[in-house]
Amino acid sequence: MCRNCVKESCPDRGSCCLETGTYLMNYAGCCQCNKKTDINNIDKKSENDVDGNETVTYKHVCQTCDHVIARHEYTFSVDDEFQEYTMNCVLCGYGEATVSILPDDPRQQRLF
Template identity: 55%
Template sequence: MCTGCVQKEYPDRGNTCLDNGSYLMNFLGCANCQQRDFVLISNKTMVDEDEEEIVTYLHKCKNCDHVIARHEYTFTVVDDYQEYTMLCMLCGKAEDSISVMPDDPRQSAPLF
């Protein structure tokens, strides 16, 4: 993908995992046409395989169709947790895990 279009490659986004959209704060502008405009999402696919959902798409320049980055988002359920990941040169890298139970056992305070 294009390192000239982004401020920082694969910025750490903590637990913010996007299955749609673009992180425009990291977009410098198109290295091909030198315009800083909206970023289009194209070639979006969603695949369900082996209990894992994978969403991929391309970030493209609105003006010249230059490919800025490839975005990948995954979702799966492991044991009692929903697991999310995101990897994209523009949007960054992130992971999150959320309990499917009403009370997350990892958040429980010890009684003593």
């Protein structure tokens, strides 16, 4: 992971969790070749374990010189009544979200 290629290392992205793609607004340019060309996302791996948890990892790589800019990790899991998502990447940032799988989110119910 190269912190010299990004404007801000691991920015807080709130509940934004990207399974694929690149946060280009945070890309300063490749520190190795000094160019700001497109980024390739390579070595994509998706792993599922027996509990249904999924982890997707890949590398953000400079299209010009193959310099590795960052390693991107995305996870998805189901925990009781909620789906949980996380993203961790020097370029794309850190984010996490929890979404109810029920028609009415129990966290949003009001007492009458």
